[in-house]
Amino acid sequence: MRILILSDTHMPMKSKQLPGVFLNEMNGCDLIIHAGDWQSIELYHELKECAPVEGVYGNTDSDELRAILKGKILLEIEGYKIGVVHGHGRGKTTEKRCIEAFDDEEVDAIIFGHSHIPVKKLHNGVILFNPGSPTDKRRQPNYSFGILEITDELKFNHVFFDSKE
Template sequence: MSRIIALSDTHLMEDDRLPEAVVALASKADIILHAGDFISVQAHSALKDLGRLVAVRGNSDSPQLKRLLPKREVIEVEGVKIGLVHMASHGSDLVGAEMMAREMNCEVLVFGHIHRPLIEKGRRLLICPGSTSQPRMSAPSVAELMVIDGTVQGRIIPLGSPACNYLKYAERLGREESEEK
């Protein structure tokens, strides 16, 4: 049995810390998957320090992370192929995610970018863990995958109550834009 914690869109700046709930869940996992948009190298390092980390880059990651991390990754856990990407779908239309999973030849596709948790079980398991810091119309969240005897079960773990984080997001966006100038 393997326990995997999947997350994405943490959007942590250099001085930000991982939420305690994320640290607690990730440190007990056999594998930590991150589907992009750490933002800072420090956020990547903090997760890497907690255990075996498999990660891909996101569209908002720093240039250093974009050089360090691949766009796509496929790992095999107990005979199950799990794909990892940042952008696979836009909104609730999962046709792109299904096609990407098929192209990557995996039974499970973990993706980010939409900042909302989602699980869809069809021919493949498609899962977006949501965002730990900037959820959209949902609570901050991660996903847990349990691989047992070649089968996978997935669930979303909320890390708090739904909240409108628009002001916090706008503040961060303003900070990022001013740092680029």
């Protein structure tokens, strides 16, 4: 199974379209996960034309998105439990807020966004993964998104690129 992971697209404010490198990867993907800050519902509908979509809302998302998405979801995919949350809130770091969001649940991985900072690390046996942003890199050297390949294990990787065209 091949899953594309993105967050913090902030469309159409930060970009009118998804970058070509992301669009190329959409061919043949089995699922798309968005960890919030879509900004408008049009992107949700655009992604659903290419593959099934799972996602959560973030702190900048429209009321339309908040009406159809939750703030936190737990996906079970091929026997793995994957939590998805945006990560916004007060106090603590984004990572700590995301870990605490799933304190009462057994998860294999947590996908989150909000900081626009790509992260892939292990915390107490749980994979923490932030794909970064494909359209708003802020102070990061590159734009980015993630690919999760599920075989006999979870294989998270970032795709880094220089231009959001």
